[in-house]
Amino acid sequence: MPQVxxxxxxxxxxxxxxxxxxxxxxxxxxTWDIPEGITYNAYLMKLKDAVVLFDTAKGDYTDLFxxxxxxxxxxxxxxxxxxxxxxxxxxxxLPKVLxxxxxxxxxxxxAFARNLLQGFYGEKVVENFRVVNDGEExxxxxxxxxxxxxxxxxxxxTMITYVVEDKLIFSCDAGxxxxxxxxxxxxxxxxxxxxxxxxxxxxxxxxxxxxKYIVQNIKKLKELGIIESAKxxxxxxxxxxRKNPMRIxxxxxRVGAGIPTKDKVLVIYDSMYGFxxxxxxxxxxxxxxxxxxxxxxxxxxKEASAVSDILGEVPDSEALIIGVxxxxxxxxxxxxxxxxxxxxxxxxxxxxxxxxxxxxxGVAGKKIEGLITTSKFDLVDTVESRGMPxxxxxxxxxxxxxxxxxxxx
Ligand code: FEO
Numbered sequence: 001m002p003q004v005x006x007x008x009x010x011x012x013x014x015x016x017x018x019x020x021x022x023x024x025x026x027x028x029x030x031t032w033d034i035p036e037g038i039t040y041n042a043y044l045m046k047l048k049d050a051v052v053l054f055d056t057a058k059g060d061y062t063d064l065f066x067x068x069x070x071x072x073x074x075x076x077x078x079x080x081x082x083x084x085x086x087x088x089x090x091x092x093x094l095p096k097v098l099x100x101x102x103x104x105x106x107x108x109x110x111a112f113a114r115n116l117l118q119g120f121y122g123e124k125v126v127e128n129f130r131v132v133n134d135g136e137e138x139x140x141x142x143x144x145x146x147x148x149x150x151x152x153x154x155x156x157x158t159m160i161t162y163v164v165e166d167k168l169i170f171s172c173d174a175g176x177x178x179x180x181x182x183x184x185x186x187x188x189x190x191x192x193x194x195x196x197x198x199x200x201x202x203x204x205x206x207x208x209x210x211x212k213y214i215v216q217n218i219k220k221l222k223e224l225g226i227i228e229s230a231k232x233x234x235x236x237x238x239x240x241x242r243k244n245p246m247r248i249x250x251x252x253x254r255v256g257a258g259i260p261t262k263d264k265v266l267v268i269y270d271s272m273y274g275f276x277x278x279x280x281x282x283x284x285x286x287x288x289x290x291x292x293x294x295x296x297x298x299x300x301x302k303e304a305s306a307v308s309d310i311l312g313e314v315p316d317s318e319a320l321i322i323g324v325x326x327x328x329x330x331x332x333x334x335x336x337x338x339x340x341x342x343x344x345x346x347x348x349x350x351x352x353x354x355x356x357x358x359x360x361x362g363v364a365g366k367k368i369e370g371l372i373t374t375s376k377f378d379l380v381d382t383v384e385s386r387g388m389p390x391x392x393x394x395x396x397x398x399x400x401x402x403x404x405x406x407x408x409x
Contacts, residue, residue, distance in 0.1 A: 001023075001024065002020055002021055002022050002023060002024055002061055002064060003020075003021045004018065004019065004020050004021070004061075004064050004065070004067070004068045005017070005018075005019040005021065005184060006018055006068050006071065006072065007184050009043075009184065009185070009232070009234065009240050009242070010166075010168070010232060012166075013045055013046070013047055013143065013163070013166055014045065014046040014047075015043055015044070015045045015168070015234070016043065016044045016045075016046075016072050017041060017042075017043055017184060017234070017240060018041070018042045018043070018044065018057070018065065018068045018069060018072070019039050019040070019041050019042075019184065020039060020040045020058065020061045020064060020065060021037065021039050021180045022038050022039065022040065022058070022061070022180075023037040023180060024037075025037060025038060028178070028205070028206070028308075029205075029206070031205075031308075032201075032205040032206075033306035033307070033308050033309070034178050034308065036178050036179040036180065036198050037178070037179065037180045038089075038178050038179070038180070038202075038237055038238075039179075039180055039181075039237055039238055040057040040058050040061070040089055040090065040236065040237065041055075041176075041234070041235060041236050041238070041240075042055045042056050042065070042090075042236075043055070043170060043234055044072050044073060044078075045141075045163075046073070047140065047141025047142060048141050049079075049141055049142075050080060050140050050141030051073055051077050051078045051079050051080075051141075052078075052079065052080045052081075052082060052140060052141070052145075053069075053078050053080070053081045053082070053097065053105070054081075054082045054084070054161065054170045055082070055084055055085070055090040055091070055172060055236055056081075056090060056091060056092065056093035056094045056097055057089075057090070057092060057093045058088060058089045058090075058092045058093070059088055059092025059093060060092070061092075061093070062092065062093040062096045065093045065096075065097075066093065066096055066097070066100065069097070075097060075100035075101045076100070076101055076102055076104065078097070078101050078104075078105045079104070079105055079106070079140075079141075080105055080106050080107075080108060080140055081094070081097065081098075081101075081105045081106070081107045081108070082108045082109070082145075082161055082170070083107055083108065083113050083117065084113075084159055084160060084161065084170065084171075084172035084173075084236065085113070085154065085155060085158040085159075085172045085173055085236070086112075086113050086116040086117050086120065086157050087154065087155060087173075088120065089236075090172060090173075090236050091117065091120065094117070094121065094125060095121045095122075095125055098125060103124070103127060103128060104128075106128050106129075107125075107126065107128060107129045107130065108129075108130050108132055108138070108145075108147070109129065109131070109132065109157070109159065110131065110132065110133075110147075110149060110157050110158075110159050111131045112155070112156050112157035113157040113159075114126050114129045114131055116155075116157055117129070132147040132159070133147075133149075134147070134148060134149035134159075135147070135148060135149075137164070143163055143164070143165055143166070144163070144164035144165060145161055145163060145164075146161070146162040146163075146164055147159050147160075147161055147162075148160050148161075148162060148220075148221070148224065148226075150174055150213075150220075150221075151213065151217075152207070152210035152213035152217075153173055153174040153207060153210070153213060153214065153217050154173040154174075154206055154207050154210070158172060158173065158174070160172065160174060160221075162226050166231060167226070167229055167231040168230070168231060168232050168234065169226060169227075169230050169232070169233045169234065169245075171235045171236070172235065172236040173206065173207065173235070173236055173237065174214075174217070174235065174252070175233050175235035175238075175248045175252065176199070176202060176235040176236050176237030176238050177195060177196070177198045177199030177200075177201075177202040177203075177237055177238040177239070178198040178199070178201055178202045178237070178238070179194075179195050179198035179199075179238060181194075181195050181238060181239050183239070184239070184240055185239055185240040185241065185242050185243065186239050186240070186241050186242065186243045186244060186247065186248075187242075187243050192247070195238060195239055196251060197312060198238070199238065199248070199251060199252075199255075200251075200255050200312045200315060200316070201308055201309065201311065201312030202237065202238075203252060203255045203256070203315075204255065204311045204312055204314065204315060204345050204346050205308050205311055205312070205345060208311065208344070208345030208346055209344055211255070211256050211345075211346075211347075214253070214255070214256030215253060215256040215257055218249055218252060218253050218256070221249070227245075227249050228246065231245070232245060233245045233248055233249070235248070254315070254316070255315045255316075258314075258315045258316070258346070258348035258349070258350065259316065260316055260317060260318040260350075261316040261317070261318075262318070263291060263292050263293045263318065264292075264295060264313075264316060264317050264318055265287055265292045265293065265294050265295070265317060265318055265319050265321060265404075266295050266297075266310075266313050266314060266317040266319070266320045266321070267280065267283065267284060267287075267294045267295065267296045267297070267320075267321045267323070268296075268297045268298075268305075268310055268320070268321070268322055268323070268335070268338060269296075269297075269298055269299070269321075269322065269323025269324065269335070269355070270298070270299040270300070270323070270324060270325055270332040270334050270335050271298065271299070271300050271323070271325065272300075272301065272325055272327075272332075275357035275388055275389075276324065276325050276355070276356075276357045277298070277323075278357075278388055278389050279323060279355050279357060279383075279389050279393070279397055280296075280298075280321075280323045280355065282389065282394050282397045282398065283321055283323070283353075283397055283400075283401055284296065286397070286398045286401040286402070287401055290401070290402070290405045292318075292405060294321075295313050297309065297310045297313070299332075299334040299335070304334065307337065307338055307341055310338055310342075311341055311345055311346055314342060314346035314348065314350075315346060315348065318350070318351075318408045319350055319352065319353070319380075319404050319405075319407070320342075320350060320351070320352045320353075320377070321352070321353045321355060321401075321404065322335065322339070322353070322354050322355065322368060323355045323356075323357075324354065324355070324356050324364040324365070324368065325356070325357055325358065325364065326357070326359070326361065326362055326363045326364040326365075327364070329361065329363045330363060330364065330367060331363075331364045331367050331368060332364065339371060343371060343374075343375045343377075347375050347376050347377070348376055348377070349378065350376075350377055350378070351377070351378045351379075351380045351404055351407040351408065352372060352378065352379055352380060353381055353383070353400050353401065353403070353404045354368050354369065354379070354381070354382040354383070354384070355382075355383050355384070355397065355400070356382065356383070356384030356385075357384070357385065357386070357387070357389075358385075359386065362384045362385070362386070364384070365384040366382075368382075369382060378407070380400070380403050380404045380407050381400045381403050381404070383396045383397050383400045
């Protein structure tokens with residue numbers, strides 16, 4: 001069952017984390033397999049004459065959230081609620097918070113956020129809503145709160161809050177990741193190393209469709225000079241960054257830009273009766289001979305890889321190899337879906353080799369070539385033939401891999 005962690009993350013000003021550790025979820029957004037779970041982070045700041053709540057939690061966990069919140073403060077004392085992003089994993093408990101607050105608190109967010117909240121929860125929730133514009137500042141409890149729009153991280157409604165005097169960035173989805181880290185912050189290097197792959201997977205599955213905005217928005221924050229000097233980054237999911245706050249945005253930038261890890265080649269294939277698999281064994285052997293490190297995901301009659309895991313491997317791969325069967329005069333359905341998501345969520349300029357097998361007619365290779373021409377990926381070669389790979393197929397496959405590798409170099 002989900003647990004809630006309540007920890008003081010800053011003494012001056014006094015900031016508390018309320019973290020719901022959701023180990024019950026299986027498919028984020030009803031789509032992405034996340035056996036690693038996810039956390040929903042909200043923060044409460046107690047100031048001289050103000051109590052500020054930053055976001056809430058997913059509606060399923062409203063009772064858990066309210067119980068934790070009540071231990072920190074009487075909800076009636078909350079003076080301001082900052083809504084960075086209205087997706088219900090952060091706003092679900094808002095109606096209950098407002099009900100217990102007696103609707104006294106001023107809600108702060110973008111104009112988009114106001115409209116979305118009204119649509120999700122009704123007019124009463126936005127009665128005391130204050131719309132803020134990009135870069136606007138407000139004095140709350142003796143502190144300067146600057147609100148900075150970061151559209152498409154992850155919705156058009158999204159903003160972050162920068163507390164000027166204390167250099168704190170409350171960043172909601174931006175800077176977040178999947179997983180339930182054992183620590184609350186980045187002080188343990190081992191925890192960070194285990195967590196970052198979950199961050200990559202989160203970025204591509206949740207924000208990947210908008211990944212050019214990751215680069216744009218981080219550039220904007222850098223130009224404002226707030227990232228380099230940040231004392232702490234407090235996201236809506238995962239670890240709080242206070243040992244090395246820069247690191248999480250550097251990671252986001254690398255994923256957004258698709259910076260490769262040397263020698264990593266992503267190999268994805270389906271194989272119904274071993275015809276494609278026979279080809280992929282040759283391909284993988286040739287990759288290893290050329291000192292490349294293949295990362296392999298397959299769909300067979302005994303296993304099915306999680307598409308979310310495959311997507312998480314794309315940004316830092318140097319190249320992709322797609323092994324595919326022709327199925328009913330089309331791309332094998334599993335590969336069709338994977339490619340649809342790759343081209344949508346992880347559309348980077350990376351070389352691709354297609355390896356195909358067919359029975360009475362090869363169609364899948366041509367269809368994938370067509371998809372590649374409308375993406376940023378580059379087609380290196382297609383090696384497609386009938387049934388089990390013959391001797392002459394083996395040489396063509398090895399040659400295809402050599403071409404791919406020379407394209408990288
Ligand atoms: Fe964590 Fe886009 O919500």
